[in-house]
Amino acid sequence: MTTSPLRLLVHGASGRMGQTLLRLAAGTSLLQVVAAVTGRAPAQRVVDGVPHFASAELSGAPPFDVAIDFSLPDGFDPVLALCVERNAGLVSGTTGISESQRQALIAAASRIPLVWASNFSLGVAVLDELVERAAAALSGWECDIVESHHVHKQDAPSGTALTLGEAARKGGAQPRYASLRAGDIVGEHLVQFTGLGERIELIHRATNRDIFARGALFAATQLNGRAPGSYRVRDLLDGPPPGPTG
Known part of the structure; x- marks a missing residue:
């Protein structure tokens, strides 16, 4: 057929x-x-x-x-x-x-x-779900989102960082943001959950647009x-x- x-x-x-x-x-x-x-x-x-x-x-x-x-x-x-x-x-x-x-x-x-969507990467789509699940499971942990992009990107935080932050909020976290503009970085997003004596990092790196x-x-x-x-x-x-x- x-x-x-x-x-x-x-x-x-x-x-x-x-x-x-x-x-x-x-x-x-x-x-x-x-x-x-x-x-x-x-x-x-x-x-x-x-x-x-x-x-x-x-x-x-x-x-x-x-x-x-x-x-x-x-x-x-x-x-x-x-x-x-x-x-x-x-x-x-x-x-x-x-x-x-x-x-x-x-x-x-x-x-x-x-x-x-602000980002159509399938990896970021999975990261979005993981962030929401982690935030829901780690009540009371601190949540920080660090995004890195090329020097020509003007908006900060990036739209993807804000979307990930919304996923964290749905899980009950209160995210904080940091932005880095350097070189020709296509896009990197780190979502970090920090508790007493331990830390979880969820990272997505884009190397090709x-x-x-x-x-x-x-x-x-x-x-x-x-x-x-x-x-x-x-x-x-x-x-x-x-x-x-x-």
């Missing part, structure tokens, strides 16, 4: 993540990018067999199963609206979205399956066909769960 490839729309295709998504998707027959959407009018309408569209032309994109969005906040609303209109899934890593856009995500989750695009593509394949709802990356790791988390 032949399975049709998953049809993807890549929104924010001219950015570093968008270019990586296009490169990796081209390497598998399980995925087909049917539209690459960029902020400005594309210099070429078809590149390596992939149709390109300007963001102003988004409504004219061909049918797709899941949109992967790594764009800017001002481009987020149209792609979310298009996914709801087309009854398609959405995987988004766009940062800096407003509170009203977060509320729009919540509303859209009643109509379509979607996942928004492709892991984030691979995680987003994995999320798209796992999200397709699910019930409407807001999913975390960690919800998608073990196959279809009983239902979404929210």
Whole structure:
């Protein structure tokens, strides 16, 4: 039995993540990018067999199963609206979205399956779960999160550190944060739990940025066909769960 490839729309295709998504998707027959959407009018309408569209032309994109969005906040609303209109899934890593856009995500989750995450690394998804479990088991222990990134990263703490901190809070801990900017570090996150006479360290180190695009593509394949709802990356790791988390 032949399975049709998953049809993807890549929104924010001219950015570093968008270019990586296009490169990796081209390497598998399980995925087909049917539209690459960029902020400005594309210099070429078809590149390596992939149709390109300007963001102003988004409504004219061909049918797709899941949109992967790594764009800017001002481009987020149209792609979310298009996914709801087309009854398609959405995987988004766009940062800096407003509170009203977060509320729009919540509303859209009643109509379509979607996942928004600050980090699509599968290793970080596992770390998130481990942090929550450790915090719940180690009541009263101190929790510190230390994140390290390249010198050009401006936000601190990183979005991933804050997400890990939220996992710690769910487990009952009160995290503290420290940030380091040095060299060309792709991304390192240390979550440390300290008790009297002992210490536990949970660490994730990223050495290649492709892991984030691979995680987003994995999320798209796992999200397709699910019930409407807001999913975390960690919800998608073990196959279809009983239902979404929210």
